Amino acid sequence: MSKPSSGPAIERRGLVLILSSPSGAGKTTLTRNMIEKAELGLRLSISVTTRQRRPSEIDGVHYHFIEKDQFLFMRDRGDLIEWAEVHGNFYGTPRRPVEEALAAGQDMVFDIDWQGTQQIVDRMRADVVTCFILPPSMAELKARLDRRAEDAEDVIAKRLQNARDEIARWPLYDYVLINDDLGRAFNELVAILTAERLKRERRIGLQAFVDKLLSEEKGRSPR
Ligand SMILES: Nc1nc2c(ncn2[C@@H]2O[C@H](COP(=O)(O)OP(=O)(O)O)[C@@H](O)[C@H]2O)c(=O)[nH]1
Numbered sequence: 001m002s003k004p005s006s007g008p009a010i011e012r013r014g015l016v017l018i019l020s021s022p023s024g025a026g027k028t029t030l031t032r033n034m035i036e037k038a039e040l041g042l043r044l045s046i047s048v049t050t051r052q053r054r055p056s057e058i059d060g061v062h063y064h065f066i067e068k069d070q071f072l073f074m075r076d077r078g079d080l081i082e083w084a085e086v087h088g089n090f091y092g093t094p095r096r097p098v099e100e101a102l103a104a105g106q107d108m109v110f111d112i113d114w115q116g117t118q119q120i121v122d123r124m125r126a127d128v129v130t131c132f133i134l135p136p137s138m139a140e141l142k143a144r145l146d147r148r149a150e151d152a153e154d155v156i157a158k159r160l161q162n163a164r165d166e167i168a169r170w171p172l173y174d175y176v177l178i179n180d181d182l183g184r185a186f187n188e189l190v191a192i193l194t195a196e197r198l199k200r201e202r203r204i205g206l207q208a209f210v211d212k213l214l215s216e217e218k219g220r221s222p223r
């Protein structure tokens with residue numbers, strides 16, 4: 001059974017929290033901060049990708065870095081629940097860990113683009129919560145990519161070029177956050193998660209709880 005968000009433990013379906021944004025808006029930072037806060041009880045879906053590992057990234061922790069032929073093999077075998085080509089590289093979400101986690105009532109976070117989001121929403125709408133992260137300005141977006149200093153100049157240029165098209169996808173999402181102040185954006189994400197966990201449709205143990213609640217009244221005479 002999943003961890004309760006508050007109050008007595010009531011059985012709940014697992015959910016998938018999807019974060020998307022143009023490169024540099026802060027989705028990786030926010031995702032990592034959410035995962036690191038253990039009491040939130042979230043697990044990261046580790047994508048497979050054909051892109052080069054950045055200096056700060058660890059294979060198997062941030063991504064599974066694989067070759068293109070391996071990616072195509074996995075994709076064609078149906079091992080990925082969604083996949084997309086982004087900035088000239090392939091990315092995909094391995095199916096098994098997600099299915100196992102959700103079956104166990106474990107909530108997951110996906111850091112994926114709008115194409116993958118669309119595929120997941122089409123397949124699992126009831127169990128998906130989608131958030132789009134906007135930068136406060138285009139100048140700040142560029143400044144963040146420069147400050148991150150993990151990509152070559154041409155790679156940054158390509159990401160900035162694609163940013164406008166990605167930003168245009170915001171209407172696809174349930175929630176849209178502006179990541180100006182990191183702490184505030186983080187608190188907003190926690191608020192979204194808390195509210196979504198409390199949604200009636202997800203709390204499959206509510207009927208049993210209410211039945212028990214009402215049974216306590218049985219036998220008592222009305223005043
Ligand atoms: N569809 C899909 N997109 C992914 C996946 N993993 C990462 N992405 C997206 O691919 C894009 C590029 O990610 P990345 O190379 O880490 O660069 P960043 O956006 O600059 O941090 C981002 O929009 C990610 O959200 C995945 O498994 N599926």
Ligand SMILES: Nc1ncnc2c1ncn2[C@@H]1O[C@H](COP(=O)(O)OP(=O)(O)O)[C@@H](O)[C@H]1O
Pocket residue numbers: 021022023024025026027028029030144145147148179180181182183
């Ligand atoms: N609210 C913020 N204010 C200032 N810098 C930020 C903020 N959020 C993220 N950053 C920084 O901006 C850079 C890009 O963030 P990152 O999480 O890697 O973006 P994305 O995953 O969307 O490409 C990183 O260096 C990160 O530390």
